[in-house]
Amino acid sequence: MDTEAHHAERDHSRPPSSEGPAAQWSRFARMSAAALTGRLPGGGRTLAVLLCVLLLLSATAFVLQPFEIPSRSMEPGLRVGDRVLVNKVAYRFGAEPQRGDVVVFDGTGYFGGGDYVKRVVGVGGDHVVCCDSQGRIEVNGEAVDERGYLYPKDAPSRAPFDVTVPDGTLFLLGDHRSLSSDSRDRLGAPGGGMLPVGAVIGRAEWIAWPAGHWGGVHG
Template identity: 70%
Template sequence: MDTEAQSMERDRSCRPPDAGSDEMPDARGRQGRSRSSFPARLADRLPGGRITLSALLCLALLLALNAFVAQPFQIPSGSMEPGLRIGDRVLVNKLAYRFGAGPRRGDVVVFDGAGYFGDSDYVKRVVGVGGDHVVCCDKEDRIEVNGRSVDESTFLHPGDRPSAVPFDVVVPEGTLFLLGDHRDDSSDSRDR
């Protein structure tokens, strides 16, 4: 038996392309022009290449998340103390009320106060929704919603009354009656 290496012809379809060639074998081993993907072509045109493209895609994803899914806010005032203090940060779920569910009594919401309270975002607690009859205050100095007293002791600022100003409101459909937890330091639906 001859153990010396025998000359064998190699299958040239599996040979890697020349370094300078843009010919690539296809799935069947045939030679043809390479088709680089759109992201690869884009990365080749950007300064910094793939790193810049990755950074731009991350930025676009963050902007989309911020616009449609969740947005961070910083608490600007003491109107929601003691639960939320000045400088605290909250992440607002923008999808919470998009699919048919609406704000419920007790929810804490962030809203644009332009046209109502001023030119900034506000954080308040929902006390009444459209159609609710909200009254302050009952014989025990508690807010009443639709004839039922509301226990606000878990979030109302210590030492604050439910409201120093009496009110008797039927909340218009499509609107909310909002109050801050620190009632003595809050601009809210009582001021409208």
């Protein structure tokens, strides 16, 4: 009787699962998704929309970073309190900052602690001089037309300079030259006022706030 009872109990028990960990996890995920779908208004369609939103937010965080303009050094284009979107992948995959780009960078050890925003005036190998007979900055012997972004009535620079930008670095200036602390102020410091390309966080692309100042960043 004991043997028969033992066999009867064994015969009625649930056989052990032959699923591997991956199959068990897949089954659990399907059951969880089904349970969640049943609780959401709209069911599967709502769940699909939520997943798309989460994926979009994750991708946006990887590609874009908001940055609040802290000073008047980039007027008139960027004003104090503007929120700009910084393209963090602009200089990935072999791309390099170009003259005229407005970049956000980590100034630690070069411009002071914290993040800054300036315009690229010279890249590695450039010979940058201020100023020619008409008061314009020259890069590699050619005058730079800065009328599209330079602060009205500001001179390109009140301090003369004549520099050659080392490879892998940038020469940076603010658009409101009379109020900007930039590469000019650090010419005699270690590094000669140049910023390593690796310190660049990304390129400022778009003014997202305030609503009345929406638009692309002049580059």
